[in-house]
Amino acid sequence: MGLWQIDTDTLARSRFVLSPFAETFASLKLLYTGTGAHPGEGAWLRAHLPGYRAYLATDPVAALLVRAALGRSWVADFFCATSHEGESFAETVARVRATGAAQARADLRVSVGGPLPAALERDDLPERAAMLLTYVWEETVRPYWERRRRVLEADVVARTAQVSQGGWAAVLDSLRPGTRWIGESRFQVNLHAVPPREIAAGAELLFMPVTPKAGWVSWEERERYAIVYPCLGVLAEHHDRRPVPAGLGALMGTARARVLLLLGTPMSTTQLVAVTGQGLGSVGPASAGAAGRGAGGAAAGRAVGAVPADGGRRGARGRFGHRRGGARGLVGHRRGGARG
Numbered sequence: 001m002g003l004w005q006i007d008t009d010t011l012a013r014s015r016f017v018l019s020p021f022a023e024t025f026a027s028l029k030l031l032y033t034g035t036g037a038h039p040g041e042g043a044w045l046r047a048h049l050p051g052y053r054a055y056l057a058t059d060p061v062a063a064l065l066v067r068a069a070l071g072r073s074w075v076a077d078f079f080c081a082t083s084h085e086g087e088s089f090a091e092t093v094a095r096v097r098a099t100g101a102a103q104a105r106a107d108l109r110v111s112v113g114g115p116l117p118a119a120l121e122r123d124d125l126p127e128r129a130a131m132l133l134t135y136v137w138e139e140t141v142r143p144y145w146e147r148r149r150r151v152l153e154a155d156v157v158a159r160t161a162q163v164s165q166g167g168w169a170a171v172l173d174s175l176r177p178g179t180r181w182i183g184e185s186r187f188q189v190n191l192h193a194v195p196p197r198e199i200a201a202g203a204e205l206l207f208m209p210v211t212p213k214a215g216w217v218s219w220e221e222r223e224r225y226a227i228v229y230p231c232l233g234v235l236a237e238h239h240d241r242r243p244v245p246a247g248l249g250a251l252m253g254t255a256r257a258r259v260l261l262l263l264g265t266p267m268s269t270t271q272l273v274a275v276t277g278q279g280l281g282s283v284g285p286a287s288a289g290a291a292g293r294g295a296g297g298a299a300a301g302r303a304v305g306a307v308p309a310d311g312g313r314r315g316a317r318g319r320f321g322h323r324r325g326g327a328r329g330l331v332g333h334r335r336g337g338a339r340g
Contacts, residue, residue, distance in 0.1 A: 071111035
């Protein structure tokens, strides 16, 4: 299993941040697999998969590049840069573009586990990678970014409240399948059989939610580490397209009925407000009624404050869950890494 050794001070200083680049890379992975995890992803794929495939058809080198970069379990380092806090998509993708040609080819040999196809033995791979990522951002992510950002911010609020209520162990155990706080400063980040990695004291540890059902870990030298995870409440991104049963809508009103349907995925009242755009007065009674009746799930946690303007970048400091416990494949590559 992939283990990170993290001291309590580093964990206490860690932050939840939003990354347009991570959202874009997660969307690229979804386009690459072509299979959605739920109806919302299916609808998004129907809208954008034809355009993505047409893009690759006009650029066969890009098609080979993405197949090699995503690999089997290890993503080429240069292709999946670790976002800095507060960094825009353009700023992150500029670091992808600035990668040296030799380094890009070396990263790709790691991700494919051997020699590259002859068509990828070229010097413009970083530029082509940046162009493909920019296409995914501009055409398939940016049009939805404001709404996705609300969903991501709501997740940050809920996770921050979870830290204050149950400690970091509860949060780390629930990020995504394979993550678990083991205790003794050990955090299991995935199930891959790789050597443990010690996080240097003073390093920056970032948690980045994304809306696609994707997740990975990445790092930049020994200075910055990121854990990307699928956010809670992602089905709410398409809540206005989900039909409300006529009987339920007549009984409690369409707006409140939609809230009830959303509670099939545990969410805090704050999350419901953020993802639906409804006021607390509308969301609160519906979620409380659902909890009382055991219908459709219950609102999770007690976070009811407004979403912070910084999207959670101020950090989540709470009780540390002590002894109770990249997009990268193999640990130990020179510059950083990204593992699923």
